[in-house]
Amino acid sequence: MEAAARLKAGRLxxxxxxxxxxxxxxxxxxxxxxxxxxxxxxxxxxxxxRLVTGNLVHFSALHLAYDLSVLFVAGAxxxxxxxxxxxxxxxTAALFxxxxxxxxxxxxxxxxxxxxVATAAIVYLCLHGLTEKGAWRWVCAxxxxxxxxxxxxxxTFNESLxxxxxxxxxxxxxxxxxxxxxTALFLFALSRLRERNSLQIRPxx
Numbered sequence: 001m002e003a004a005a006r007l008k009a010g011r012l013x014x015x016x017x018x019x020x021x022x023x024x025x026x027x028x029x030x031x032x033x034x035x036x037x038x039x040x041x042x043x044x045x046x047x048x049x050r051l052v053t054g055n056l057v058h059f060s061a062l063h064l065a066y067d068l069s070v071l072f073v074a075g076a077x078x079x080x081x082x083x084x085x086x087x088x089x090x091x092t093a094a095l096f097x098x099x100x101x102x103x104x105x106x107x108x109x110x111x112x113x114x115x116x117v118a119t120a121a122i123v124y125l126c127l128h129g130l131t132e133k134g135a136w137r138w139v140c141a142x143x144x145x146x147x148x149x150x151x152x153x154x155x156t157f158n159e160s161l162x163x164x165x166x167x168x169x170x171x172x173x174x175x176x177x178x179x180x181x182x183t184a185l186f187l188f189a190l191s192r193l194r195e196r197n198s199l200q201i202r203p204x205x
Contacts, residue, residue, distance in 0.1 A: 023068060
């Protein structure tokens with residue numbers, strides 16, 4: 001009943017559309033692209049915003065199309081279903097991806113792409129789906145199982161699967177997908193804990 005009520009609300013996926021529009025705008029502007037891309041040298045010189053904004057930059061039209069198609073579908077469903085903290089998820093995932101890649105991949109001079117954030121959205125969506133009933137629950141369980149296999153292959157061979165990785169001049173970043181997934185798991189756990197605590201407090205009021 002709760003899931004059905006969410007779907008009837010007719011929500012507009014505002015945040016998803018905003019992120020996708022921003023990525024397209026940046027792709028069309030070489031000036032914005034140069035200012036916002038994850039550039040290790042620039043970050044080391046204090047341009048720390050690139051840790052986050054690098055996720056919005058893409059190396060090619062195909063790279064952009066792959067990432068936005070996945071993020072749009074997952075993000076739109078999250079917003080239409082009314083799952084909370086989606087903007088926080090996107091921002092936190094982007095920040096953690098930038099920080100982890102900067103620390104863990106010292107040979108990576110440049111990074112770009114929303115695939116890690118899109119992965120966070122998929123995992124967040126599926127974790128919520130596991131709490132619901134019906135076929136949707138099993139779809140989400142199968143998707144998470146498939147993602148687990150995907151992560152294992154990516155980390156073993158250091159190659160991104162399903163998502164475009166951009167130019168061959170740049171290192172692939174499968175670690176960004178894992179960071180996105182872990183961020184989604186962490187935020188989902190926090191949100192469920194907060195909801196549980198609020199339910200325990202209400203009767204005492």
